[in-house]
Amino acid sequence: xxxxxxxxxxxxxxxxxxxxxxxxxxxxxxxxxxxxxxxxxxxxxxxxxxxxxxxxxxxxxxxxxxxxxxxxxxxxxxxxxxxxxxxxxxxxxxxxxxxxxxxxxxxxxxxxxxxxxxxxxxxxxxxxxxxxxxxxxxxxxxxxxxxxxxxxxxxxxxxxxxxxxxxxxxxxxxxxxxxxxxxxxxxxxxxxxxxxxxxxxxxxxxxxxxxxxxxxxxxxxxxxxxxxxxxxxxxxxxxxxxxxxxxxxxxxxxxxxxxxxxxxxxxxxxxxxxxxxxxxxxxxxxxxxxxxxxxxxxxxxxxxxxxxxxxxxxxxxxxxxxxxxxxxxxxxxxxxxxxxxxxxxxxxxxxxxxxxxxxxxxxxxxxxxxxxxxxxxxxxxxxxxxxxxxxxxxxxxxxxxxx
Numbered sequence: 001x002x003x004x005x006x007x008x009x010x011x012x013x014x015x016x017x018x019x020x021x022x023x024x025x026x027x028x029x030x031x032x033x034x035x036x037x038x039x040x041x042x043x044x045x046x047x048x049x050x051x052x053x054x055x056x057x058x059x060x061x062x063x064x065x066x067x068x069x070x071x072x073x074x075x076x077x078x079x080x081x082x083x084x085x086x087x088x089x090x091x092x093x094x095x096x097x098x099x100x101x102x103x104x105x106x107x108x109x110x111x112x113x114x115x116x117x118x119x120x121x122x123x124x125x126x127x128x129x130x131x132x133x134x135x136x137x138x139x140x141x142x143x144x145x146x147x148x149x150x151x152x153x154x155x156x157x158x159x160x161x162x163x164x165x166x167x168x169x170x171x172x173x174x175x176x177x178x179x180x181x182x183x184x185x186x187x188x189x190x191x192x193x194x195x196x197x198x199x200x201x202x203x204x205x206x207x208x209x210x211x212x213x214x215x216x217x218x219x220x221x222x223x224x225x226x227x228x229x230x231x232x233x234x235x236x237x238x239x240x241x242x243x244x245x246x247x248x249x250x251x252x253x254x255x256x257x258x259x260x261x262x263x264x265x266x267x268x269x270x271x272x273x274x275x276x277x278x279x280x281x282x283x284x285x286x287x288x289x290x291x292x293x294x295x296x297x298x299x300x301x302x303x304x305x306x307x308x309x310x311x312x313x314x315x316x317x318x319x320x321x322x323x324x325x326x327x328x329x330x331x332x333x334x335x336x337x338x339x340x341x342x343x344x345x346x347x348x349x350x351x352x353x354x355x356x357x358x359x360x361x362x363x364x365x366x367x368x369x370x371x372x373x374x375x376x377x378x379x380x381x382x383x384x385x386x387x388x389x390x391x392x393x394x395x396x397x398x399x400x401x402x403x
Contacts, residue, residue, distance in 0.1 A: 012057040015315050019052070019059070023309050026051045028060065030185060033294070033390040038335070041323040049307035056185060058297065058316040060323075064331075064347075066306040067324035070298050070317050072352025074098065077298035077317065079354055084297055086244070088189075089182040091233070093241045095354060106357060108224050109238075113357050115219035116364065117158055124368035127151060132376070132402055140382040143262065143398040144255040147369070152254065155365055156246040159358075160239060161220025165205050174198050175247035182244050183391055199240070206236045250362050252394030253292035253348065257366045259385040259395045260286040260337060261373045268339055272374035276367070279374075282339045283366040288346035289337045291322040294391040296350055321347050322393065378402050 019025060026048035032040050044051050044062050051060045061070045070077050080098045081087060087096045094105040127147060135141040153171040157163050166174075181195040208214040209222045210232045216222035221242055225235045261272065261282070272279050295318040300311045311317065325346050326334035349356035356362075373379060382399035 050309040062323040064327035067319035070319035128372040140399045161216030161222040248392040255394040269374040284344040287348040
């Protein structure tokens with residue numbers, strides 16, 4: 001079903017005021033969430049299952065069942081949002097499209113995500129060995145910055161198919177800036193020379209492939225776009241979208257996984273090294289426990305309800321993933337990290353037709369990283385990881401030492 005492009009003309013302030021007349025929802029500020037979201041979300045889930053965030057001009061759905069409804073029920077909540085932060089920055093994109101348009105774009109990209117890179121385990125093991133040797137004197141190494149980030153950059157380049165033109169150092173510089181440009185909630189739309197410069201570099205790289213001066217492997221994003229005869233602007237939009245999607249979520253999520261395995265006891269590490277099934281459970285439990293992405297944005301297609309709260313058609317609603325992933329209605333002892341919980345059906349990869357297309361790739365990379373760290377009895381945590389952020393959340397550093 002292709003959604004109508006009509007939108008409500010009612011300002012959010014009026015929607016908020018009418019909602020307040022009926023339900024008295026709690027207000028939450030971005031600063032509260034950015035400081036430490038989990039205590040705030042725990043309180044709100046019980047006091048006000050649908051909260052208001054005026055800075056985002058959105059309602060926040062907080063309970064598991066409501067977030068599931070928001071992110072995966074197309075009949076009630078639409079994905080195509082021309083005024084979303086992502087669409088205003090990148091342009092039309094796969095995340096905020098629907099129906100045949102979304103299915104066609106996703107289908108065109110699937111070959112790139114299904115092509116397993118046989119070099120990945122060896123690259124992960126090799127990078128870990130390099131770090132172990134470089135820091136053999138006991139100096140602390142930040143595994144987030146020096147193990148996770150370069151490997152994510154390498155995987156992003158392989159996925160896009162631009163290994164002939166882009167280095168991991170370039171991708172490491174590009175990705176955070178493009179992500180910041182798309183989701184800088186406080187300063188969105190403010191000109192930034194650093195972001196604009198990176199986007200110009202990306203466009204120049206894209207032009208090489210669209211003009212045929214470079215050719216990407218067919219099982220890559222650029223190869224798939226070439227097969228579809230995509231224009232330069234269509235290719236640029238998809239590449240920027242893929243860079244954003246492959247940047248902060250995987251970077252923060254994989255850093256969290258590394259922090260969890262590094263701080264696990266010796267017995268758990270031995271079990272992880274020996275058991276692929278336990279590694280799968282461990283990875284998904286880490287992603288549930290500290291969700292790397294704060295929310296998924298939808299718009300109410302029709303008047304509906306969430307936990308008894310009436311939602312007007314046209315209202316922007318954010319399904320808050322870290323809240324759903326710890327909701328005790330779904331997750332017993334949800335605030336605790338349980339390595340062998342075995343329940344992998346969290347929402348950190350989204351759900352429904354728009355579930356993360358890169359979920360399997362992220363899990364493969366995480367498995368290889370966990371195996372490398374868990375197999376090394378000499379590695380030790382140098383400091384307790386501290387988590388920061390909300391929309392993108394992960395440890396500020398994962399400090400390890402070898403001795």
